[in-house]
Structures are given as structure tokens and as C-alpha cells.
Amino acid sequence: MIKVKIKTKDRNLTVPVPYVFLNIFSAVLTSKRLIKIVNNAIEQKGKKDFKVPQIERKDIKLLLQALVKHKGLHLVETKLKDGTEVKVKL
Numbered sequence: 001m002i003k004v005k006i007k008t009k010d011r012n013l014t015v016p017v018p019y020v021f022l023n024i025f026s027a028v029l030t031s032k033r034l035i036k037i038v039n040n041a042i043e044q045k046g047k048k049d050f051k052v053p054q055i056e057r058k059d060i061k062l063l064l065q066a067l068v069k070h071k072g073l074h075l076v077e078t079k080l081k082d083g084t085e086v087k088v089k090l
Helices: 019-029 032-044 057-069
Strands: 002-007 012-017 074-079 085-089
Touching: 012 019, 019 057
Parallel strands: none
Antiparallel strands: 002 012, 002 085, 074 085
């Protein structure tokens, strides 16, 4: 499970993201239909030189499997000038 912690002056927020949601999101992200819709939207905006490449589902699956093996790893730790902190941990 990925844990996203956001700490501001007023509030603390922790959002747990289960790997099941990441698997579902990766299936949607790698769908040919979504890539086609995004590329058509880019063409309509007038940017014909850029296309979103097709990402293979098996590559994303390997990445997610590697994330599961490294529990406790801090992916992001940042602090802004206004005191806001964001931490992403596996």
C-alpha cells in the first residue's frame, strides 16, 4: 500500500492507496482506446508533432511488482516554503 501524507499548517491528511487501485489505474492507462482519445485531443489542439506512446501493460505490471518488494521506501519527501510537507511512502 502506498501512503501519501500531506501536512499543512492547518491539517494533516493521510491517503492510503492500495495496490489494487494501482492495478486498475494501470489497466485504464494502458488501454488503446484511452491513448487514441488522448492523441485525438492533442491533434485537435493543433499539436501534431506530439503523440502519447502506447505503454505495454506488462511493463507497468513489472513496475508494480517491484514496488511491492520494497515496502517502507520513501519515494518523495518534500517541504515547501509555506511549511507544507508531502511524503509518499511504500
